[in-house]
Amino acid sequence: MSDYGLHLLQPARHLVSRWFALIWLGVIVVVSLYPFSGWEWSGEPLLDFLTYPLPYYQRDFDNVVNVLAYLPYGFALARMSRRRWLGFLFACVAASATSFAVELTQNFLPNRVSSNLDLICNALGGAIGATIATVPLCRRIGAWLLARRYRWFVPDSTADYALMLLAVWFLTQINPAVPLFGVVVMPRGLPQPFLSPLTDPVLFLMLLEAGGAMLHLTATLLFITAFLSRRRYQLRAVLLFLAAAWLVKMLAAGMLLKPMAFFEWMNHNVALGLVSGLLAAWLCTRLPRGGQLLLALLALAGSIWLTELWPLAEAGDSGEELALFRWNEGHLRNLNALADFASRWWPWAAIGCLSLALWRILWSRFRPPRPDPIG
Known part of the structure; x- marks a missing residue:
């Protein structure tokens, strides 16, 4: 592959990924904590939801949505580093930490329920997004799109x-x-x-x-x-x-x-x-x-x-x-x-x-x- 092609496979030197990750973080917070009212603490231990058994009744639609919601977030986080392995690791950790913080905060909202299953689905979505951002095939597709961007x-x-x-x-x-x-x-x-x-x-x-x-x-x-x-x-x-x-x-x-x-x-x-x-x-x-x-x-x-x-x-x-x-x-x-x-x-x-x-x-x-x- 030519030097030009190798250059295209590298993340662009701008802050788009960081801004997009920040915007998507706002999207996650709005969807997860809306309507931001009725804050109170029930007195139950905040971390007990981590050890609850997985819910017997669950809807596949909710699980898919929870995975897809964090996929763009993981993708943008992984693109913030020029080293693929470091970007993948950072995206997985940051997406999981974000989901944990959101689920922990939901303890204080009466119309929300903290769920370990949601945490697992969110972390999975972040990992899938990070994988898409770092695998060679997808990076080549990104290089092709980047070439179209500079042409148009x-x-x-x-x-x-x-x-x-x-x-x-x-x-x-x-x-x-x-x-x-x-x-x-x-x-x-x-x-x-x-x-x-x-x-x-x-x-x-x-x-x-x-x-x-x-x-x-x-x-x-x-x-x-x-x-x-x-x-x-x-x-x-x-x-x-x-x-x-x-x-x-x-x-x-x-x-x-x-x-x-x-x-x-x-x-x-x-x-x-x-x-x-x-x-x-x-x-x-x-x-x-x-x-x-x-x-x-x-x-x-x-x-x-x-x-x-x-x-x-x-x-x-x-x-x-x-x-x-x-x-x-x-x-x-x-x-x-x-x-x-x-x-x-x-x-x-x-x-x-x-x-x-x-x-x-x-x-x-x-x-x-x-x-x-x-x-």
């Missing part, structure tokens, strides 16, 4: 962070009751009183719902195109992303929603916003990279502002919303907490990434020239 995207390290955030963005879509690319949710049930700045309150809600979807879609598409190395990749990248977003929403709806509520994630207002967002994104991609970055940042800020203007409260775990799902309430609470956590924090993380990319462009243009070396 700008060499700046901000593109690495943008790709990482795009992967995290799909977590915002895993709740099929939330509209596709929507930033607000029309609650079900009885109408809620609110003050409308327009004489037609229905029109006011429609503008907010459609405008939120338009701004979010525009910002997300520009978040992709602004980091592409060539314009000729724009159409393929946008179509691939839209297809992936649609597929995630369809799979989530098929798995979680009852047949009569399969298209709960789409309505006329959202459809109007998405069409407007596609048109706006197409016009904005005619601009240079700096302009796309700036407009993506403004669109994200606008979507955050619209969420603050939205006057209606979400239904939460009300009977009207739970009637849409086929899952039990406990699983839905965890899933909705994860989707809500990602939806709240993703725009701010994306704004930080866009701001860093804009700063580097401005710095490269206006920094003073380097003096010529003497001799």
Whole structure:
């Protein structure tokens, strides 16, 4: 193998793995400890759950979820070291320690149960993720993907962070009751009183719902195109992303929603916003990279502002919303907490990434020239 190939097999020299591991740690904490209320200690020994016999009644679905939840975490932890064996060992120990800390903390939550089986499944998931990150075949696949990354995207390290955030963005879509690319949710049930700045309150809600979807879609598409190395990749990248977003929403709806509520994630207002967002994104991609970055940042800020203007409260775990799902309430609470956590924090993380990319462009243009070396 050439020196270039050997170089590609090594972990990239950036902090993407550390940031991703930190983000996924937040995901684990939210899913495991939500809703962070009712803290109390029962007085039982905290470590007794380690010696309990494995539960006689268990669901394979829960065990698989516990394994899969720690797989990305173990993968990212293993990639933090350039030595494969050290990365694998660190990932296994850190994932197990994280799971132990979470299970120990669950002793203080009345709606949670500490489980040694969950600890075993979580540790197994971390070990599987570490294995995937270190085996030669998977590292060669990673090298191939890395080559595609440098072909499609700008060499700046901000593109690495943008790709990482795009992967995290799909977590915002895993709740099929939330509209596709929507930033607000029309609650079900009885109408809620609110003050409308327009004489037609229905029109006011429609503008907010459609405008939120338009701004979010525009910002997300520009978040992709602004980091592409060539314009000729724009159409393929946008179509691939839209297809992936649609597929995630369809799979989530098929798995979680009852047949009569399969298209709960789409309505006329959202459809109007998405069409407007596609048109706006197409016009904005005619601009240079700096302009796309700036407009993506403004669109994200606008979507955050619209969420603050939205006057209606979400239904939460009300009977009207739970009637849409086929899952039990406990699983839905965890899933909705994860989707809500990602939806709240993703725009701010994306704004930080866009701001860093804009700063580097401005710095490269206006920094003073380097003096010529003497001799």
